[in-house]
Amino acid sequence: MIDPAASFADLSVPTVIACLTKLGMRSRYFTDLRPISTAQPRVCGTAFTVRTIPVREDLRDATNTGKLPNLHRRALAAAQPGQVIVFDSDNSAGYSPLGDILAQALHQSGVRGFVTDSGVSDIPGITEVGFPVFCRGSAPVPGTVKFAVADWNLPIGCSGVAVFPGDIILGDATGAVCIPQEIAEEIATMARKQELLESFILKRIRDGHPIEGTYPPDATTLAAFETWKQRRS
Numbered sequence: 001m002i003d004p005a006a007s008f009a010d011l012s013v014p015t016v017i018a019c020l021t022k023l024g025m026r027s028r029y030f031t032d033l034r035p036i037s038t039a040q041p042r043v044c045g046t047a048f049t050v051r052t053i054p055v056r057e058d059l060r061d062a063t064n065t066g067k068l069p070n071l072h073r074r075a076l077a078a079a080q081p082g083q084v085i086v087f088d089s090d091n092s093a094g095y096s097p098l099g100d101i102l103a104q105a106l107h108q109s110g111v112r113g114f115v116t117d118s119g120v121s122d123i124p125g126i127t128e129v130g131f132p133v134f135c136r137g138s139a140p141v142p143g144t145v146k147f148a149v150a151d152w153n154l155p156i157g158c159s160g161v162a163v164f165p166g167d168i169i170l171g172d173a174t175g176a177v178c179i180p181q182e183i184a185e186e187i188a189t190m191a192r193k194q195e196l197l198e199s200f201i202l203k204r205i206r207d208g209h210p211i212e213g214t215y216p217p218d219a220t221t222l223a224a225f226e227t228w229k230q231r232r233s
Contacts, residue, residue: 002181004168005082005112007188008044011195013174019190023183030115030159030176033134036123043113043132043171047163047178048083049156050075052090052097052147060144071149076102078152081110084169086178088156089118089147093136097143100125107131115169115176117159118143134176200225 008016013029020028062068079085085106087097098114100122106114113132119139120126126133155164161178163169168179179187197217204214204221214221 002168002185002188004044004046004170004184007185008168008170008179008191009042011170011188011191013170013172013177015191015194015198016170016177016179016187019187019194020177020179022190023187025180025183027161028178028180030117030134030161030178032136033115033117033159033176034137035171035173035175036120036133036135037127038173040127040132040173041130043084043169043176045082045084045112045169046181047086047165047167047169048079048111048152049154049158049163049165050085050087050097050152051150051154051156052088052143053150054090055144055146055148060148063148071151072097072144075149075152076106079106079109079111083111084113084115084171085111086156086158086163086169087114087116087118088158089116089143091136091159092118092143092146094119094139095141095143095146096121096139097147098126098133098135100129103129103131103133113169113171115158115171118147132171134171196229197225200228 063070095118098120103126107129115134119137120135121140123138153165163178166181168184170177201215
């Protein structure tokens, strides 16, 4: 089984998206979700999914008084070390399922990050924790006003992306992407080759070669790339 942290550790989200596109996968990027800080750590892990439904106030109130279990807390507690929580909030930008206290607890438990199509609260505190989050921005209003956790660890939609438990979630300063687990190893191999080629192309540009024929590479550039690889090995 692929180790996402090892296989995707040094790969960029744009390169992975380019490789997914080559295989016809054009709906894997979490559109409109941004890192809460461009300085936050990269994240890579397997998806742990959480599904919500619109709130029903009587059930929410019963949860708040302890008459019903808190499914929100139970769902987050079920996430395992090495996983990234993908939280379906039905694109509720102004509401938050996460604040700095929950982020601290998840970070300490080994959860690698959090992706949600809502906002999150306490962004300065979460940033200080060093817990990677991708969301729609700041949202001080508690999510329980808008939605309620229904279940977890099943297929969900988040920001227009179908996410299955065990899919690979990769995030960096440019955003986050979901890689289907069935093709993750193939994508990682493709992306490594692509990034090596692009590093060579960038070197050629810095050395004064023209854009035409260099990017995208023509036969001459590709031949030079093969020679360059052989000299490196």
